[in-house]
Amino acid sequence: MFTFWGVLLGTVLVAGCQSEGPPSASPTRLDVPAPAESAQSHLYADNDGTVWMSWVEPRPQSGEDRHALRYATLDDTSWTEPRTAAEGTDWFVNWADVPSLRPLPDGRLAAHYLRSNGPSSLAYAVQIAQTNGAGAWQSAVTPHDDGTETEHGFVSLLPWAEHRLLAVWLDGRRMAGQDGHQGEMTLRGAVLDSTGTVEHRALLDARTCECCPTSAVRVGREALVAYRDRSGDEVRNIRLTRFDGQSWSDPTLLHDDGWQIAGCPVNGPALAAQGQRVAAAWYTAPEGRPRVKVAVSDDGGRQFSTPVVVAENTPTGRVDVVFLADGTAVVSWLGQDDGSAALRVRAVEPEGTLSPTVAMATLPAASRGVGMPRLVQNGTHLYAAWTSPENEGVQVGRLPVDVLR
Missing domain, CATH: 2.120.10.10 (Neuraminidase)
Incomplete structure (x- = not known):
């Protein structure tokens, strides 16, 4: 029924010092079609490999408080011309x-x-x-x-x-x-x-x-x-x-x-599915000990393995999770320590190997201004989207999957 997760892990595994990956693992930052006033980005990768991104941007008009939900698709490192899904007044716009x-x-x-x-x-x-x-x-x-x-x-x-x-x-x-x-x-x-x-x-x-x-x-x-x-x-x-x-x-x-x-x-769970295989990632902090965990099911989510701790002590949370083609689960989260913050990713392979932690983006703070980062996988790369807390709008980073091997 279970993979190694439930068999070899009689107790929760802990990620240890969470050392960062080598400098060569630094992701590239992509140009985005969203303006500097944009926020609330969302990513989705469909079955044909297309990456879709949506975001909210203000559209002030004649003194009215207007917003629009805009979207575009990614072709390698280039975006299509943005289109509008909806636009109007009286929108509720919130970072979370x-x-x-x-x-x-x-x-x-x-x-x-x-x-x-x-x-x-x-x-x-x-x-x-x-x-x-x-x-x-x-x-x-x-x-x-x-x-x-x-x-x-x-x-x-x-x-x-x-x-x-x-x-x-x-x-x-x-x-x-x-x-x-x-x-x-x-x-x-x-x-x-x-x-x-x-x-x-x-x-x-x-x-x-x-x-x-x-x-x-x-x-x-x-x-x-x-x-x-x-x-x-x-x-x-x-x-x-x-x-x-x-x-x-x-x-x-x-x-x-x-x-x-x-x-x-303000920290919800994230799910990913690959056939009957399901990964669940979440943030928790009992007794004041922040952790990001992931667990895997091989029966469509009816039973899950013992959780693996992929980050502890310093995470802020706001997790996401994706599967790679070989069944590896990759988890993303916001973390902060010693005055520095980053959007981080880490892989847990099917046989149990934990990759080094890699920073998708270095941030001035893991604040509400970053929003709810999103992670998707397409081909040989991971893509993450977040909002710049320094009023630079939606940001997208790309990371080769191989750096997590």
């Missing part, structure tokens, strides 16, 4: 709650963004738009039907059967009438057809962490979703739930970290 764009198997595109729906700064709704068969963007729809002026965000989108789209999001309808983050955040999901008709609305978990990103992957004919839970005594572990097209499973625990924290750490 990042819009996304996703190519669909039938050649269409799907995207999501957030729009304010009330006077409170914590009142906003999910907007999901899709292109039609001719490539034109259709009007956006809202997958939730509660109508409350509360938080709705941290969306994960997945292509679904019969030209449909699966959406999962954090839903704050039970916080209505409460101050700040009082009340209970929930996890909900729905399926949208190609015209935007919403069906299969469901409650997946009635009490979750309030503002940690979600993650979702396709595993065969099912969807697997990871999110940060919230127990009655404020233990915030990572849980999983799966969708078979008709119903959702009861949530299951990924690993009992026992991290008890009164507030949301």
Whole structure:
């Protein structure tokens, strides 16, 4: 059932000193088509090897506060001309709650963004738009039907059967009438057809962490979703739930970290899938000891290996994870020590070898200004996107996979 992860690792493996890779491992920085005012970048690599990047940029017009969700694709080191998925006023723009764009198997595109729906700064709704068969963007729809002026965000989108789209999001309808983050955040999901008709609305978990990103992957004919839970005594572990097209499973625990924290750490999990093989990466800090962990499943996410610690003591988190062709899992995270910060990556090979830690980018700080970095793999390279905290907009770095061998 398991690879070496569960067999050879009777206890959690620790990454040790996390030494940086050699200078020759330094990534190249790519020119990007996004302006200096851009932020909230998102990356996706599809099955044909195309890398898609989306971002949000301000579009002030006649004194109005306008924003646009823009996107482009990468050809080696060159980007296509940017296009616009959506544009409007009253958008909710936040460093942690990042819009996304996703190519669909039938050649269409799907995207999501957030729009304010009330006077409170914590009142906003999910907007999901899709292109039609001719490539034109259709009007956006809202997958939730509660109508409350509360938080709705941290969306994960997945292509679904019969030209449909699966959406999962954090839903704050039970916080209505409460101050700040009082009340209970929930996890909900729905399926949208190609015209935007919403069906299969469901409650997946009635009490979750309030503002940690979600993650979702396709595993065969099912969807697997990871999110940060919230127990009655404020233990915030990572849980999983799966969708078979008709119903959702009861949530299951990924690993009992026992991290008890009164507030949301704004650090969600990340999933990657390769056939029935699934990697889950996450940040945790029980007893004040920050760690980034990864675990692997060989049965579609029903059972996971003992976690491997890929970074400890200095990570800030905001993880992502990808699989390489040989089954190696590569994890990215933000880390900071001795006044320096970096977006780092490290590989864990199928037989258990941990690569040196390599810095994808050196940063002045692992602050909110960096946003939520994203990592994808395409061919012989890894690509990472983040926001410059020095007002230089979206940044993209490229790293040869071989430097992690």
